[in-house]
Amino acid sequence: MTVTALSFTASASTDLGAVRAEREQEAQLVTRAAAGDPAAQRTLYDRHVDRVYRLAFRMTGDADMATDVTQDAFIRAFERLGDFRQEAAFGTWLHRIAVTTALVAIRSRKRRDRRYRPLEDADDVGQVDPQGEVLLREHLHRAIDGLADGYRTVFVMYELEGYTHQEIADTLGVAVATSKGQLFRAKARLREALKHVAAEVRERRMTE
Numbered sequence: 001m002t003v004t005a006l007s008f009t010a011s012a013s014t015d016l017g018a019v020r021a022e023r024e025q026e027a028q029l030v031t032r033a034a035a036g037d038p039a040a041q042r043t044l045y046d047r048h049v050d051r052v053y054r055l056a057f058r059m060t061g062d063a064d065m066a067t068d069v070t071q072d073a074f075i076r077a078f079e080r081l082g083d084f085r086q087e088a089a090f091g092t093w094l095h096r097i098a099v100t101t102a103l104v105a106i107r108s109r110k111r112r113d114r115r116y117r118p119l120e121d122a123d124d125v126g127q128v129d130p131q132g133e134v135l136l137r138e139h140l141h142r143a144i145d146g147l148a149d150g151y152r153t154v155f156v157m158y159e160l161e162g163y164t165h166q167e168i169a170d171t172l173g174v175a176v177a178t179s180k181g182q183l184f185r186a187k188a189r190l191r192e193a194l195k196h197v198a199a200e201v202r203e204r205r206m207t208e
Contacts, residue, residue: 023089026044026047026089026090027086027090029043029044029090030044030081030084030086030090033078033081034081034082034084041078044090045074048090048091048094049070049074051091051095051161052070052073052074052094052095052098053066053067053070054161055095055098055099055102055156055157055161056069056070056073056098056101056102058156058160058161059099059102059103059106059152059153059156060102060105060106060109061141061144061145062109065105065109066102068105069098069101069102069105070098072101073094073097073098073101073102074094076097076101077093077094077097080097088170089170092167092170092171095171096171096172096173099153099157099171099172103149103153106145106149110145136194136197139193139194139197140190140194143189143190143193143194144156144190146193147186147189147190150172150182151182151183151185151186151189152186153172154168154172154179154182154183154186155182155183155186155187155190157171158179158183159183165179165180165183
């Protein structure tokens, strides 16, 4: 075996050992947190809160709602820690709860928005957007929000948050092929939804 191969093997072994040690440490934290240890709960919260918040924000598109979703997800997770069997990583299990919590919040917002037209809509009247960026961005947000729950969740996790299909599959409890298929269909629906907007933006830019 060459020196390079030996070096690579040693590095891989070190990385694997570090990952195993981190998982064991987190398993101990989960056990302590389940027993009501506030310090362990705080450590788990600090480790995962940033990524949970980013996911919630990408899914909801609203900072206040993302904060609420994040807090609710942790509350529910800590309440259910006794049911967590540690067959998957704590982060994967937590993100599954966060996704479910975000979807509930989004559905609630949709029901509310159907009853009340946001006042902010009136502020857009007469605003100048010569390059069409605002128009395109607004329609993109609406198109993503209009996707079916499964399509939107996979699109946000893969395209915006950088999850792999394996991570998505583990988090949502679906097959990798299902994740890939939902992403493909989500993109197709977004392209169709934005086709006329893209054409309008191109026309605006040609007339500038």
